[in-house]
Amino acid sequence: MNPDAFSELAAARYSVRDFRPDPVATEIVEEILEDTRQAPSWSNTRPFMLALATGERADRLRAAYIAEFDVTLPVQHKKRGAMVRLALSGKAPDGDYRTWAPHPADLLPHSQAVGSQLYAHMGIARDDRKARDAAVRRNCEAFGAPVIGFVLVHKGLMPFAALDAGIMLQTLFLSAKAHGVDSCPLGVLATWRRPFDAEFEAPADYRLITGFALGYASDAPVNDFRAERRAVRLVPARS
Numbered sequence: 001m002n003p004d005a006f007s008e009l010a011a012a013r014y015s016v017r018d019f020r021p022d023p024v025a026t027e028i029v030e031e032i033l034e035d036t037r038q039a040p041s042w043s044n045t046r047p048f049m050l051a052l053a054t055g056e057r058a059d060r061l062r063a064a065y066i067a068e069f070d071v072t073l074p075v076q077h078k079k080r081g082a083m084v085r086l087a088l089s090g091k092a093p094d095g096d097y098r099t100w101a102p103h104p105a106d107l108l109p110h111s112q113a114v115g116s117q118l119y120a121h122m123g124i125a126r127d128d129r130k131a132r133d134a135a136v137r138r139n140c141e142a143f144g145a146p147v148i149g150f151v152l153v154h155k156g157l158m159p160f161a162a163l164d165a166g167i168m169l170q171t172l173f174l175s176a177k178a179h180g181v182d183s184c185p186l187g188v189l190a191t192w193r194r195p196f197d198a199e200f201e202a203p204a205d206y207r208l209i210t211g212f213a214l215g216y217a218s219d220a221p222v223n224d225f226r227a228e229r230r231a232v233r234l235v236p237a238r239s
């Protein structure tokens with residue numbers, strides 16, 4: 001096995017944020033799923049599940065996520081009393097995990113940096129709320145990807161289930177890339193359960209931890225964006 005080939009594959013994968021509508025052939029999706037069998041897991045439990053949507057189901061999901069997103073706009077715009085009104089309307093985000101929870105102080109600068117670099121790359125000014133809303137809304141459409149995926153984890157084996165799901169998902173993304181298929185993880189889709197539950201029947205013990213998109217990158221400028229790839233930090237050894 002050639003280590004350079006692996007390094008090339010790992011470097012080639014990046015988060016694509018605009019997809020061509022071309023479908024991914026079923027056989028290719030099956031081959032990618034076959035590769036996910038190779039991921040290790042806690043006591044070989046594989047405590048996760050995947051759901052995949054294409055075609056009309058994917059389009060219904062896009063519409064449902066956009067509708068959910070749009071009713072949260074007053075909250076995101078920090079309009080007074082918006083959170084209370086949203087809660088009273090029964091439309092507050094109903095995701096299993098709080099995707100909007102604040103980042104720890106030491107990690108926040110990295111999140112802010114990638115956000116501002118991405119918006120700058122897209123030519124969206126800091127105070128251009130309309131353009132920013134439109135950019136976030138594109139997440140809810142899975143950036144137009146033909147395949148929308150969901151990752152669920154067993155609530156009884158956390159945090160190891162989340163760890164295993166992550167290992168599996170990167171195996172999936174790398175296999176996809178090796179098949180010429182691009183991807184984007186979509187944590188934003190885990191903000192809500194309603195759209196997912198309207199389309200899939202997940203077992204009661206499984207929690208929605210992230211969505212993702214699969215398809216073929218368009219030549220939109222947003223796909224020229226590359227996030228900084230910092231080295232994994234090493235914990236200093238005691239002297």
Ligand SMILES: Cc1cc2nc3c(=O)[nH]c(=O)nc-3n(C[C@H](O)[C@H](O)[C@H](O)COP(=O)(O)O)c2cc1C
Pocket residue numbers: 013014015016017114139184185186187188189210226227
């Ligand atoms: C679990 C997870 C959820 C993510 N959710 C989103 C998302 O909702 N929208 C988005 O544009 N990017 C999302 N990303 C992509 C990250 O922003 C991206 O991986 C990071 O900036 C590094 O860039 P790269 O993937 O191009 O290497 C997510 C990544 C992960 C691992």
